Amino acid sequence: MDYLSKELVKKYLEFHTSLSKDSLKYYKAGLNAFMKYFPDENKSWENLTVEDAIFFYRSYNVSKNTKIRRLNDVNRFYNWAMKQKYLVENPIETFVTTLRPEKKERAYLTEKQFKILLSNVKDFNYYTYTLFLLKTGVRISEFVNLKVKQVDFENGIIFIHAGKGAKDRYVFMDVELASRLEYYLEMRILTNLSCNNFFVNKHGRKLAEDQITKYTDYLNEVMDGSISFRITPHILRHTFATAMLEKGMDLKSLSLILGHEDIKTTSQYLHKNKEALQKEYLKAMAR
CATH class of the missing domain: 1.10.150 (DNA polymerase; domain 1)
Incomplete structure (x- = not known):
């Protein structure tokens, strides 16, 4: 060049x-x-x-x-x-404009798999990260850049300042996540009061890229090859989206929580795992 x-x-x-x-x-x-x-x-x-x-x-x-x-x-x-x-x-x-990509079903963890993952994660910080990502579905950049002031424990909401030209939005906390984040914040404040980021490393500073890589490696180590694909923060986002749809959330609401500009992007999560398909098959055959 x-x-x-x-x-x-x-x-x-x-x-x-x-x-x-x-x-x-x-x-x-x-x-x-x-x-x-x-x-x-x-x-x-x-x-x-x-x-x-x-x-x-x-x-x-x-x-x-x-x-x-x-x-x-x-x-x-x-x-x-x-x-x-x-x-x-x-x-x-x-x-x-004539090229068409091959459509591949998005990888995600089943409910059984993500429960096993959470039970295997013994590190305090990593458990908090994983629970947060699984229960909010935020992008990794939004997770890393989250500020303490963006988390409203009183109302159970988290303000997400979106990057990549996307719209700012809110995500939400259930009782389990709110309780964990409050406890995490108590421990985190003991590390460093000057950093405004909610999630910090052991030195009380903003998480760096290599630390996210280390966290991702840890998740895969604790699953010890029991899953056919590599677990990443984005896989946890896919898992959240799939779980919400399987529990009855409508596409429009999910697209707002995920920060999708186009609902067609969200519709890619309308897949069913083998267990759900088998359950429906056996139910139909029994009629």
């Missing part, structure tokens, strides 16, 4: 500083990976062709959905560059 192309990527990222650090890191990595894939060092955004995009799609050795995400990132970049008058055309848009 030539110097001007690198500068254009830099301007693009600077323009989107309202996005989370993780999103910016992902966009940068995606754009750079796309351009580095071509051996011609003089390749630039101006001389890229639809044939280049097709070559990337057919030969890049990753999953189909990953390739499509990369190309969608590049497509968004081009549309921004055209709007800002840096480039005059988007050579790949027509091709990218």
Whole structure:
């Protein structure tokens, strides 16, 4: 990638500083990976062709959905560059809009699995994190950035200042979660009074990315390979959403709690686990 192309990527990222650090890191990595894939060092955004995009799609050795995400990132970049008058055309848009990702059912923990998970988590802080994520369904960035003042114990509500251009919203606490958070806060205040973040590390500071990775690794260790997929904070969000729907919450209410702009996003959680399907099958056969 030539110097001007690198500068254009830099301007693009600077323009989107309202996005989370993780999103910016992902966009940068995606754009750079796309351009580095071509051996011609003089390749630039101006001389890229639809044939280049097709070559990337057919030969890049990753999953189909990953390739499509990369190309969608590049497509968004081009549309921004055209709007800002840096480039005059988007050579790949027509091709990218024809691509359709493979639909995969979202992984989640069954009620039995998340109860086992909670019973296996012995670390005080990690248990609190897990219970919070399972009972609120917040994004990991919202969890990490949550402030003490955003938690209203009196009314059982938590104000979520959303990132990624989403709307601010409220999530809620049941008695179990509220009790745990109050106890956690009592212990947390003994660590550091100056930090405004609700969840802190053992030194009383805001949780860092490597500490979230360590927490995630811990969750998978305590389950000792009994689940076929890797447990992540996002899997806990999927688990919350699925559990709420299975307990009768309507899609519109759930979409507001999750902070989805489009209810179609929430509808992806309308899946049924094998146990529920088997139960319905046996019930029908017994009639």
